[in-house]
Structure formats: structure tokens, C-alpha cells
Amino acid sequence: MSQAQLKKTIGLWPAVSIIIGSIIGSGVFMKPATMAAQVGSPLWMTAVWIVAGVFSLIGALIYAEVGAMLPETGGQYVYFRHMYGRKEVHKVEDIKGYKVRVQATATEDTMFAAYGAQTVHMPFGSVYTSLQTGVVDFAENAVNVYLINKHYEVAPVLSMTEHEANNAIMWISDKLWQSLNAEQKQWVMTAARDVSVQEPKRAFELERAAAGKLEKMGVKIVRDVDKPGFQNIADPYLDKLARELGPHADKIKTLIRAIN
16 A cells, blocks of 8 residues: 655635634624623624734735745744843853743743742733833843844844743544544655654744844854753753643653653
């Protein structure tokens, strides 16, 4: 039996179906009642829906423009996260006492507090102005995110701390998996193998290309960072967090360490 080959094309209607499926969830059936109770008028309710639709359209157009800035195939995969601000970071002590915008997650709240930083939560859209006005001293994210959101304009120093690695994992429910026939399962496995082999390499290529663009713009990129210093502090907390999340998280942590 010959191995199935993944056809790397997508037509108009499959693309439209994917987008609609990503946007519309069960909430669309629950929100109208809440909205009706709040506004108290069918006319106002319709007006709110129209205004929200306009904002959604604006967001989609912005998203399309951002995507056009990086015209490569692939999804939104973030790997290593780095720190940026107006100050260079060479070691953990360099962020002690400083305000760092972090994601509102147990992991980042725990880790950055352990590093000695002051953690600050805010929507991602507020990061630019917060860096600009000094509300925070540092932010952290992937190189591509730093580039396309123009955070380098207000935080011209990018320190390659690699303090966190995000993994993009594709999941499928057991119920759906069992509903597929043998040929369909082979399609999924072929696509998964293709992504597993090609995507990580491509992601790092994109990160290097983004770093090159930033350097040409005049961004200071700090590469001599004491990464083991971050890791030595983080490791005990990772063990604790993995145990709290359950046996599967602990197993994944063990597998990752074995690869490293």
C-alpha cells in the first residue's frame, strides 16, 4: 500500500468554512438573551450587533494586513520567548525589581516572581503604550510578535533570554478520531508527520529572519544572556506546577527534559 500524500492546497469554500468554524461557537446561541435583557429594545439590540460586526470586520482586515507582512505558509506558532525594553538583560539579576508585563498564567506569575521581577497584567493591545509611558519596564514575547507589533519603536533592546518555550500541539478528540475510517486517519497522521518535521525548522528560520530585519532597523539584540541562570531558578517551580496540573503534565515535562 502506497503512503498517502498530503495535497497542500485549500480552496475558497474550505477556507471560508474554517474561518466561520473558528469564529462561531456555542456562545452565539446564548448571547442574544443576555443582550436583550441589557438593552431592552429590539432596535438597540440590532444596532449593537451591527456595530460589533463592523469592529469584527476591522479586526479581520488588520489581521490580514499583519499576515501579509509575513507571507509564509504555516500557522501562528510561537517558540522561544524573549524580553525587551530599554535596558539590556544579560542575567536574571538584571530584571530584579523591574516591572514586567506577563501573561495572566500561573506559570509566568510564578516564574517572574521567582526571578525577582514585579509582574504586571494587561491586555496585549496595551503593551505598546505601557512600554512607551513607563508603566512597565519590560515585555516578553516571540521575535516575530515583537516585530509585527512594532514594539521595537518604544522598546529598542531585545534580549534573547529564551526564558520560555511555547509548544504548538494539534489535538483531536477520541470521539472524532474513532469516527474516522482508516483512510481518513492516515490523512491526519500524514499531515501531522509533515508538520512535525517541517514546522519547527521553519519557525526558527522565520525567527532568525525577523531578528535580521530588526537589526537592520537599529534594534539592539543582546545574545550573551546567562540562560542557565533562568533555568536553574525555574526548574524546581516547573516540577511543582507539573505535579499540580496532573500526571499527564508531569509526563510531558519528563519527555521534554529527555529531549533536551
